Amino acid sequence: MMTTKQRIGRIAAYAAMILVAAVILVPLGWIVVMSISPTVDLTTVPLPWVPSALDFDRYERLLTLAHNSDGEIFLYALRNTCWVAAGTTVIAFLLAIPAAWVFSRMRHVKWLLYLIVGTYMLPPLMFVVPLYRILSSFSLLNSPWALMVADSTIVLPFTTWFLKSGIDNIPVEIEEAGAIDGGKLWRILWSITLPLAKPLIGTTLLFSALIVWDEFLYAILFTSDSRAQTLTVVIANLASGRVSDFGLLAAAGVVAAVPPVLVGLVLQRSIVSGLTSGGVKG
């Protein structure tokens, strides 16, 4: 039986949960409502809150490729973001998987791993001036390639560290069995370790894509037009420009947020372990 005290505690807890949910949902919900409200409603004082009509026009504008339109800028940015995300992830994987395996199996190079993880925590501003000079001397500014190189400074340390702590969980004995059978090292990695690490690799892949999708500093510094500008840059420009239609901003935000939020929900179980215990095991 519950005592009165316990009952009050339970009611308070439910009230607190509703409050937390509201704090998260209300701003998000409002952005969605804005994106489908007629512009007149959004510039009326006092604000009516409930749209007088549903207006999906902005989504259509953003997602239609017409010359010199918001849609053109937005869709090119979307393409660039996907392209940079894919490229950076491929680079990260080619380099980080073998390295992570070495870090996991050979303990005496641990200090090197710490050094790499340490750079992950440095502000990107430490790299930007020289990177800018290097990229400009190769005439790579304003190209997706530049961003792939730059984003690697963030993604590589992360993937190495994350993959390493995952590979730690794959028993070394399985590989040793393969070695006794006379398998070559790369063959053991390819046919024994990699298949076992598939879920881990999938998770890491999604995390890397999230990092690139979120990246902003390198993108504003190293790009200047629709050939390479990513979504974050376009959204920042929209936010500080003289766009009079707040609904368009909201719609752009919604479209840019949907893919990472879906990825986040998929990653739900790994987020905490990925961000804390992975580093703990060293």
Added chain:
Amino acid sequence: MESRGRLLLLPLLIVLLAVIGWPLLDTFWLSFTDARLGGETGNFIGFDNYLHAFRAPAFRRALFVTVMFTVCTVAAEMLFGLGVGLLLDMNLRGSKFLRGLLIVPWALPTVVNAMCWRVIYNPDFGALDAFLQQIGVIKAYQSWLGDPTTALIAVGAADVWKTFSLVALITLAGLQAVPRELREAAEIDGAGPFARFRAVTLPVILPPLTIACVLRTIEAFKVFDIIWVMTHGGPLDSTKSLSILVYQEAFSFRHAGYGASLAMLSVAVTMMLIGAYSRAVRMQGAVR
């Protein structure tokens, strides 16, 4: 196997040396020169840039803004995160849903979050002003981001909204490691809720929380995106963090050398934080 295995490290190391190692050294060197962006390599000028930084009010001001932002947002995140984590651990109906909901602010791109709050804070038609006026808290619309006294708080609030959920999830994961029998035993022994929290719960969640706190501090200290999108460092430099200052010096004013020295100084602070982080990691290792 050993020596051949080590070769697998080479590609990564070569690339990291090129994209991280060399730029770091170059930044270090630049900080002692008067190099300008896109121009000559610059002359060696000793510690002039550093002396200039210490003398210039802009650096002290940016350091102050950054420390204020970091301390306040991290404190608020830890507080809300811990509270929400404890709440979720009660396993009430709807906990699963709320747990999923927490992912959304976490996964939202920082720039999108910043833009959304900028629209909500808008001084002419923003939802915050509309809400506060309609419930009678304020009489006239306020410019939250346009007023130097409120701008940093408004940006900080938007940041906390996005980041407290991660702390909540970390707390929750830590709490689930508390053995249920231990809690029940403490309850049977007649320990009150606070005594139980201190004796049973806190020791288990303290190490992951410490790590969360240090990681968040390092992140907050680097803050750039959210401030850039919401205020560009204004009004009257009231939100100009170190990162914004470095960006403006190096890229808007093209003072590559001076910008590099400012970056070096902010790294000195980050280094101290990383030291704190590795100590926290060792602490957690000891508990395990």
